[in-house]
Amino acid sequence: MKLGFSAAFLSAALLAGTASAADKRWDGADDLPVNPLACSAGEANAAPAAKPYDGGRPTNAADKAGKPITLVDVPKLIGIGYFNATSKGMQDAAKALGNVTVKTDGPTEAKIDEQIKFIDNYITSGVDGILFAANDPVAIAPVLKKALSKGIHVVGYDANSAPDAREWFVNQAEFNGIAKAMIDSMAKEAGEDKSFAIVTSTFTTPNQARWIAEMWAYAQKCHPKLKWLETVEAQEDNNLSFNQATTLINKHGDKLAGLFGMTSVATPASAEAVTKAKLCGKVAVVGLATPNAMKPYVNADCVKSVVLWNPVDLGYAATYVMRAVVDGSLKPGATSVDAGKLGKLNVVNGSEILLGSPFIFTKQNIKDFDF
């Protein structure tokens, strides 16, 4: 009887899960408001209203203006090409600035609990500033607030936290901009009325969820005939990404005309899966990835568009922003910040600093990049 109860409970829970899935044709997106861009470049976008500064502030931070500072960088995880690139940018900036020491350390898996522990330990060991890329915007907030309360400066990059848990966030590209670039490329390559699927990291990863939400909104507005098959999770795992992409190809057969890779791991793995299935030219692959990983597929004409920004620049900018915060030259209400060789970067959305528009790597330009 008790066994019956457990079984009944579990199947009820399972039913609840599938029932709630049924009313959403797409998944992997968050529930935050979306702001799709205009369909064609010519149309003007309504300029977002200027928002007042909404970041946090450290309490009794030591005055280190112009003095040497020690920073720690805690990315989502260490040991993957993307965060190696941001880390390289930070080292470049540290060298250019001359009075900054940055160390990159973090979990070997993208787990929020581990990331929190790393940050917590660095608060105890004592640093002047923490740079982070959040695995979860809300879960990371308490530990970042703890850092602020101990007088440690906090600047985010790549993946944001709740705004009041950090001072500034360096945004590599706006979500709706990435979404537009991705959907436009797919519509152009696969066709306006074709079906596609998405390979993402996990449904709870904030960036990917945000992009998918914006892609959905933009596609509804500008390419309503595109068909959304499904979104699958593949962590940031090369093998799993390849397997998931292969499964999608086998499962949907001729219906599948395109694959989106939402991570720098999923995109090359999806391209590899399409290559192995001998479907180059039949299944379009569009995604976020670093150029070096994509060069073989782009040169073989299997992939036409790779969407990204320059992660080395992102790490570089984050370090300059941190230095400017410590020096007091970047204060709440500022409209731009000087970022060394990158020039002046604009403040958007209250407390975010925009690196620039997304960049699309193609066969013509990909050879010029090496990261």
Add this chain to the structure above:
Amino acid sequence: MSEIPLPHRAKRVVPWWLLRHETMLAVILLIALIVLGGLNSRFLTLDNLLNQGRLTTEVGLIALPMTFIIITGGIDLSVGSIVGLCAILLGYSWKVFGFPLPLAICFSLLVGAAAGFLNGIVITRVKVPPLIMTIATLALYRGLAEGISQARSVRGYPEWFYFIGQENLFGVPAQLWLLLIAIVISAIVLDRTIFGRTLYAIGNNETAARFSGLPVDRVKLIIYTLSGLMAGLSACVLVSRVTTTRSDMGIGYELDVIAAVVLGGTSIFGGVGTIWGTVVGLAMIQLLKNGLALTGVKGDATIVVIGTVLILSTLVASSLQRRREGV
């Protein structure tokens, strides 16, 4: 053997070297503390040590029933997934079903117990080996967590809920009190009750235990259910600490938990182990990780050190055991 201070302990049930293993581990821990404390002045501060207690509570709560299970020669690999499932159902029942939060907490604890109960009933009735059954439910419970949550994080809990995860009580992290109480109860149960002694009997020789009229299946059912319940409790503490519910919570916990239990001298073959050892094992892993991090050792190198410590301690334990058995 006169080393054993408790006269009612049967010699065969608790071999003499067991106490030595834990004493040895405690000595190593002490040395590690002194060395790491010497390398970094911020390591041996009360603030840091209490904070480490806060961080280790979730794993610690599950390590206690895991000690019981491993003593019987069993294993529970599904605990991390139960943490995920309970966390999701806590958030989901509150936000989507509209339960009041206290009821949602009770519901999620109940689910944890039910998940453990399911493990126990299949293991005892269908005679599926614990390893197989809990690998299966490791996947099943995680799948349920992901299916139910549909990738939606649940956030924005009321302020009072953060008490257990983030506040202090008499200067000590609130969840650490919970862990301390659980430790004391588990130690008494294991050491001073018939139930506790039955666990050793099952681990030493299950057939003999059955012939002695011990309620083997009922005892097993209880410990697997307890394991699920404690994983549920751990989920509540975790959600309260990190303020958000995600379906990937608790991934890999089973390994942290088992590492602590085994490092603490509990034999994976059953029949041997103490709560005291598990507590030392937990402290050892957490403080090593923390101490190494504070001294500037990077995350990936820390994992290597922890792995090495585990292997070494197991080697020492088994060589001591061989010497005792005269092999």
